[in-house]
Amino acid sequence: MDPDCEDSVMSPSANQLTDGESREDSWWCRQELVGVEVRLLDQDTWRQFSEVGTEMIVTKPGRRIFPEVKVCVSGLEAGEQYVVAMGVRLSCGQRFRFHKGRWAAWGRADPPRRAPARNLFLHADAPADGRHWSRGAVSLYAAKLTNDPASRAPLGSQILVSSMHKYVPVVHIFKTSSLLNLESCQKASFSFPEAEFIAVTAYQNDDLAALKIRNNPFAKAFRNKLTRRQSNADVTEISSGTIVEPAAQKRHLQASVKSFFKVK
Amino acid sequence: MDPDCEDSVMSPSANQLTDGESREDSWWCRQELVGVEVRLLDQDTWRQFSEVGTEMIVTKPGRRIFPEVKVCVSGLEAGEQYVVAMGVRLSCGQRFRFHKGRWAAWGRADPPRRAPARNLFLHADAPADGRHWSRGAVSLYAAKLTNDPASRAPLGSQILVSSMHKYVPVVHIFKTSSLLNLESCQKASFSFPEAEFIAVTAYQNDDLAALKIRNNPFAKAFRNKLTRRQSNADVTEISSGTIVEPAAQKRHLQASVKSFFKVK
DNA sequence: GCCTTGCCACCTAGGTGTGAATAA
DNA sequence: TTATTCACACCTAGGTGGCAAGGC
Numbered sequence: 001m002d003p004d005c006e007d008s009v010m011s012p013s014a015n016q017l018t019d020g021e022s023r024e025d026s027w028w029c030r031q032e033l034v035g036v037e038v039r040l041l042d043q044d045t046w047r048q049f050s051e052v053g054t055e056m057i058v059t060k061p062g063r064r065i066f067p068e069v070k071v072c073v074s075g076l077e078a079g080e081q082y083v084v085a086m087g088v089r090l091s092c093g094q095r096f097r098f099h100k101g102r103w104a105a106w107g108r109a110d111p112p113r114r115a116p117a118r119n120l121f122l123h124a125d126a127p128a129d130g131r132h133w134s135r136g137a138v139s140l141y142a143a144k145l146t147n148d149p150a151s152r153a154p155l156g157s158q159i160l161v162s163s164m165h166k167y168v169p170v171v172h173i174f175k176t177s178s179l180l181n182l183e184s185c186q187k188a189s190f191s192f193p194e195a196e197f198i199a200v201t202a203y204q205n206d207d208l209a210a211l212k213i214r215n216n217p218f219a220k221a222f223r224n225k226l227t228r229r230q231s232n233a234d235v236t237e238i239s240s241g242t243i244v245e246p247a248a249q250k251r252h253l254q255a256s257v258k259s260f261f262k263v264k
Numbered sequence: 265m266d267p268d269c270e271d272s273v274m275s276p277s278a279n280q281l282t283d284g285e286s287r288e289d290s291w292w293c294r295q296e297l298v299g300v301e302v303r304l305l306d307q308d309t310w311r312q313f314s315e316v317g318t319e320m321i322v323t324k325p326g327r328r329i330f331p332e333v334k335v336c337v338s339g340l341e342a343g344e345q346y347v348v349a350m351g352v353r354l355s356c357g358q359r360f361r362f363h364k365g366r367w368a369a370w371g372r373a374d375p376p377r378r379a380p381a382r383n384l385f386l387h388a389d390a391p392a393d394g395r396h397w398s399r400g401a402v403s404l405y406a407a408k409l410t411n412d413p414a415s416r417a418p419l420g421s422q423i424l425v426s427s428m429h430k431y432v433p434v435v436h437i438f439k440t441s442s443l444l445n446l447e448s449c450q451k452a453s454f455s456f457p458e459a460e461f462i463a464v465t466a467y468q469n470d471d472l473a474a475l476k477i478r479n480n481p482f483a484k485a486f487r488n489k490l491t492r493r494q495s496n497a498d499v500t501e502i503s504s505g506t507i508v509e510p511a512a513q514k515r516h517l518q519a520s521v522k523s524f525f526k527v528k
Numbered sequence: 529g530c531c532t533t534g535c536c537a538c539c540t541a542g543g544t545g546t547g548a549a550t551a552a
Numbered sequence: 553t554t555a556t557t558c559a560c561a562c563c564t565a566g567g568t569g570g571c572a573a574g575g576c
Contacts, residue, residue: 218567221538465556482543485562
């Protein structure tokens with residue numbers, strides 16, 4: 001599945017990089033919330049991209065991840081408070097390049113950045129109770145990838161990555177009512193190998209770019225420039241199914257409050 | 265200040281309308297949260313509109329209120345849960361019309377609508393704790409005025425009003441962690457006479473329309489059509505000061521989490 | 529050669545008042 | 553006569569990939 005990457009995602013050798021990386025990696029792996037499950041939605045979409053080779057644009061001001069990372073969270077205690085967040089984990093210790101139509105390893109990965117970590121996107125609704133997160137799909141669409149270690153964007157809004165490196169999205173569930181003790185509270189993390197991607201400053205694979213254009217509504221302007229092969233590619237159009245955002249979930253709850261303050 | 269309105273906002277006779285209205289009105293007045301205060305921001309802006317005679321467009325799908333109702337909430341208990349909401353209260357028992365350049369009473373007000381009450385906008389962050397609401401200004405910009413009693417918009421997103429009637433915005437603080445018991449929990453309400461307005465389906469007073477055009481960024485397209493008198497009117501431009509939305513407040517909190525997960 | 533940056537046209541998504549047409 | 557509705561052009565606000573230029 002990933003012949004160019006010597007250290008597979010699940011390989012124990014992923015812990016052998018550096019002291020810093022090792023510590024971070026072991027932290028990623030803590031699973032202290034029994035019964036909690038996080039499922040990545042839109043598997044078909046992710047599979048389409050994965051088959052071509054997923055790339056994600058990274059810019060200094062930050063670029064959204066597409067397809068959207070949308071998950072279904074279950075097993076939380078309804079009345080307890082949680083923080084939902086997303087980060088990425090380096091897939092392996094190598095750097096890549098797109099050469100002669102394919103991705104191939106190309107030297108060692110850059111050492112992990114020592115700058116204050118900007119590697120976590122905090123969901124805007126956090127903290128919120130288990131009932132809230134379980135109400136419907138939880139979308140992390142607002143997360144942005146940046147390659148600027150000096151970015152002044154609010155902490156928790158961007159994820160810092162290195163171009164030409166391969167990453168796996170990771171969703172974290174922290175059991176806490178405060179954003180201030182994420183390091184010490186109980187947590188569980190869930191990575192999604194099907195959403196593995198290579199960060200790029202410009203798309204390398206034309207087929208991948210075409211797939212983005214066909215599926216991202218914001219790229220509609222480029223659809224008429226696609227070749228017929230790209231336009232007719234044997235992939236089903238991604239349904240723009242309604243996102244059940246927490247805010248929308250609240251609205252739905254409100255709608256269930258019948259005859260609210262009905263004047264007789 | 266309001267010579268055309270026989271029943272002033274604060275008059276006890278406002279409770280004399282009908283049984284339904286009376287009951288509702290007494291409910292508006294419950295003040296059960298000692299020490300809680302709600303202050304309307306942008307007083308200068310509201311005063312400018314008030315001096316001309318504030319009108320608010322009302323449509324079937326719903327129209328936003330401008331200027332924005334933005335408040336500062338204080339006196340809440342940091343750890344307790346609250347719901348912040350906005351409604352309107354009929355200012356007096358009369359209907360109005362704009363005649364010969366001025367607003368004047370024009371018959372009795374319509375009887376209050378018996379339809380399921382759609383007279384409350386629930387802030388999307390609700391419920392949230394006192395700390396959250398106190399963090400910065402709370403904006404109710406998303407509230408929409410509708411004149412469609414059969415609107416299927418989510419409950420809590422629209423406020424139902426009658427055109428040509430005069431209203432006062434009211435902000436409610438409910439002490440509850442659930443949206444389901446607003447009727448029975450402790451509450452306090454705060455009305456803002458300086459934000460009094462007449463609901464209209466089309467602007468009646470050209471000066472008022474000009475004031476909206478000059479100040480609402482979404483109406484910029486109409487600015488070049490204003491007469492010089494309207495453009496040079498002796499009112500200061502409303503600063504588009506950054507709104508400290510609860511979501512932004514969270515971001516700010518996040519930003520204060522220093523060296524979060526710093527890799528050594 | 530390889531990668532990154534900044535600017536751009538072109539979208540999505542939705543908030544404005546207008547003015548003509550309609551309704552009461 | 554008076555009030556309401558609707559389609560509309562024109563904005564705000566911000567997310568796309570492409571492209572030319574620049575950096576190393």
